[in-house]
Amino acid sequence: MKYLLFAACAAITIAFTSCQEKSRKHAPDDAPAVKIVRFDRDIASYPTLDSAQRAQFRDRYAGVLMMTVGPDPITDEAVTTYAKGRGVTMFVPDIEQRFTTQDSIEGVLTDVSYLLSHELPEMKWKVIYGGVSTYNQSILMTDTIMLVGLNHYLGADYPAYAYFEPYQRDTKTSRHLPYDITEAMIIGRYPYITTETSSLLNRMLYDGAITYIIMTTVPGADIAEAMGYTPDELEWMTKNEGNVWRRIIEQGYLYSTDSSLASRMCRPAPSSPAIHPDAPGAACRYIGYRIVDSYMHDHPDYQPAQLLTPEFYNSTTSLIESGYSPK
Numbered sequence: 001m002k003y004l005l006f007a008a009c010a011a012i013t014i015a016f017t018s019c020q021e022k023s024r025k026h027a028p029d030d031a032p033a034v035k036i037v038r039f040d041r042d043i044a045s046y047p048t049l050d051s052a053q054r055a056q057f058r059d060r061y062a063g064v065l066m067m068t069v070g071p072d073p074i075t076d077e078a079v080t081t082y083a084k085g086r087g088v089t090m091f092v093p094d095i096e097q098r099f100t101t102q103d104s105i106e107g108v109l110t111d112v113s114y115l116l117s118h119e120l121p122e123m124k125w126k127v128i129y130g131g132v133s134t135y136n137q138s139i140l141m142t143d144t145i146m147l148v149g150l151n152h153y154l155g156a157d158y159p160a161y162a163y164f165e166p167y168q169r170d171t172k173t174s175r176h177l178p179y180d181i182t183e184a185m186i187i188g189r190y191p192y193i194t195t196e197t198s199s200l201l202n203r204m205l206y207d208g209a210i211t212y213i214i215m216t217t218v219p220g221a222d223i224a225e226a227m228g229y230t231p232d233e234l235e236w237m238t239k240n241e242g243n244v245w246r247r248i249i250e251q252g253y254l255y256s257t258d259s260s261l262a263s264r265m266c267r268p269a270p271s272s273p274a275i276h277p278d279a280p281g282a283a284c285r286y287i288g289y290r291i292v293d294s295y296m297h298d299h300p301d302y303q304p305a306q307l308l309t310p311e312f313y314n315s316t317t318s319l320i321e322s323g324y325s326p327k
Contacts, residue, residue, distance in 0.1 A: 025219060027114030034109040036102050039064050039131040040150055044092045046083040054079070063145045064129050087134040090160075091151035095132070098154050099174070102130075108178045108219055115217040116185070119304040123189040128181070139184045146184065153177050167270050167281060171228045179226050182214050190308035199255045200248075200284060202314050203262040208288025209307035212296065215289075216304070223289070228268055233280035240276070241290065242326040244283055247275050253284075295322035 065074045069082045113125045126146040133149025140147045156169040215221045224234040269281030
């Protein structure tokens with residue numbers, strides 16, 4: 001089974017509470033609730049089960065085990081080895097300690113699922129499992145399920161994150177989890193489709209569309225949190241937006257078909273030195289979001305799902321029709 005690796009990197013008891021209070025969009029009370037199935041808790045107890053219970057466990061978590069243990073056949077020996085391995089024994093106790101409740105996260109995800117079902121009607125919400133990811137990627141997906149490595153969201157102060165750079169640690173909190181899950185869901189259904197002439201602009205429009213939809217579906221979404229920016233970094237981008245845009249154009253970056261350039265300019269990073277020594281990472285993704293936001297302001301009847309089609313993000317016309325012109 002092939003699966004998508006999604007790169008993403010406070011206690012859950014307070015996560016998103018304040019955001020929910022100021023949100024203007026929520027799911028109705030009768031909307032299907034989103035739950036996170038705690039595979040992490042169950043796998044830790046696997047070695048204590050009898051043979052019949054172990055067989056039932058392997059049947060219940062067959063899809064998750066294919067992502068964590070390996071492809072078929074999923075043997076009792078393989079699952080036992082995984083359950084006793086360093087990843088589970090090291091992280092599960094800390095996950096249990098720091099994730100004391102998941103109600104606030106599930107409440108936000110219920111709202112997101114409901115809102116996305118209206119904005120992106122073709123997207124099917126996956127069953128979400130909480131677990132341990134021993135990869136650098138925090139989210140793994142198949143067509144129907146998502147495994148969230150809760151060990152990637154234990155707080156910026158978590159000792160095991162000491163070797164990460166500050167911009168990475170800042171997103172390894174439970175507050176960032178709904179942003180990552182929402183983005184992974186969107187990318188899973190609407191992957192970026194490139195052509196031989198795909199340019200930085202096309203990547204900016206695609207990433208900008210994802211950010212725009214996140215901002216309209218995550219209750220109380222904050223652009224700094226969505227981008228993984230500190231308040232100071234967001235302030236810099238806000239004050240220098242026009243200068244960043246001019247730099248992109250003057251250096252000939254906008255229509256460059258160098259895919260590595262597009263990746264460097266849009267992905268999370270400590271900084272964007274090609275733009276300015278003080279520019280935060282993913283500067284071009286932020287500009288992409290501002291272009292898409294401008295486009296939707298001028299085209300209020302345009303459907304969000306259309307933003308994620310190649311007809312939108314692979315078209316130069318989208319930039320022209322956005323009317324984007326920062327000071």
